[in-house]
Amino acid sequence: MPTPRRLHLRRRPILIAAAALTILVLAYLGFTMWRMSYVPADLDYSTTQLSESGLYQATIVPETEPIAINQLHTWVIHIETPDGQPLTDATVTVDGDMPQHGHGMPTRPQVTQNLGNGDYLVEGMKFQMGGWWVVDFLIGEGSEQDKVSFNLMLEG
Numbered sequence: 122m123p124t125p126r127r128l129h130l131r132r133r134p135i136l137i138a139a140a141a142l143t144i145l146v147l148a149y150l151g152f153t154m155w156r157m158s159y160v161p162a163d164l165d166y167s168t169t170q171l172s173e174s175g176l177y178q179a180t181i182v183p184e185t186e187p188i189a190i191n192q193l194h195t196w197v198i199h200i201e202t203p204d205g206q207p208l209t210d211a212t213v214t215v216d217g218d219m220p221q222h223g224h225g226m227p228t229r230p231q232v233t234q235n236l237g238n239g240d241y242l243v244e245g246m247k248f249q250m251g252g253w254w255v256v257d258f259l260i261g262e263g264s265e266q267d268k269v270s271f272n273l274m275l276e277g
C-alpha cells in the first residue's frame with residue numbers, strides 16, 4: 122500500500138496537466154468569445170461610400186430603419202460617378218457576411234430592377250442575427266468593375 126504522501130506525489134503530474142488543460146480551454150474560449158464579438162472601433166457606418174478603386178459612389182437606402190432582424194426586405198442602391206453622374210446601366214450583384222462569424226446571409230439577395238436615374242432595387246435582403254455585417258456590392262458598367270462595401274451594426 123502506498124503511503125498517502127507517495128500517492129499525492131504520483132498524482133501531482135496529473136493534477137498539473139489537468140490544471141494546464143483547464144487554463145488552455147478557458148483561454149481558447151475567452152479568445153473565441155472575444156473574436157466573435159470584437160468590432161473595430163473605427164468602422165465607417167456611413168450609408169454613402171466610395172468604391173475601392175474610386176470609380177463609383179454608392180448610397181444605400183434600406184426599406185426600413187432600423188433594419189429588423191429576420192425580416193425579408195428591400196433596399197435601393199443609388200450609384201453615381203464621383204463627379205455626380207448617375208450610373209444608369211450598371212450590373213450590380215450583392216452579398217453580405219459577418220466578418221467575425223464566417224457566415225453570410227440566409228438569402229441570396231439580387232438587384233431585380235433598374236429604377237432609373239442611378240437607382241437599383243435590391244430584393245431578398247435578410248439578416249438572421251444582430252451584430253456587425255458587411256454588405257458588398259459589385260458594380261460593373263461596360264468593361265469597368267468596382268466593389269463598394271457598407272458596414273452595418275444591427276440590433277438584435
Ligand SMILES: [Cu+2]
Pocket residue numbers: 219222224250252
Ligand atoms: Cu453571425
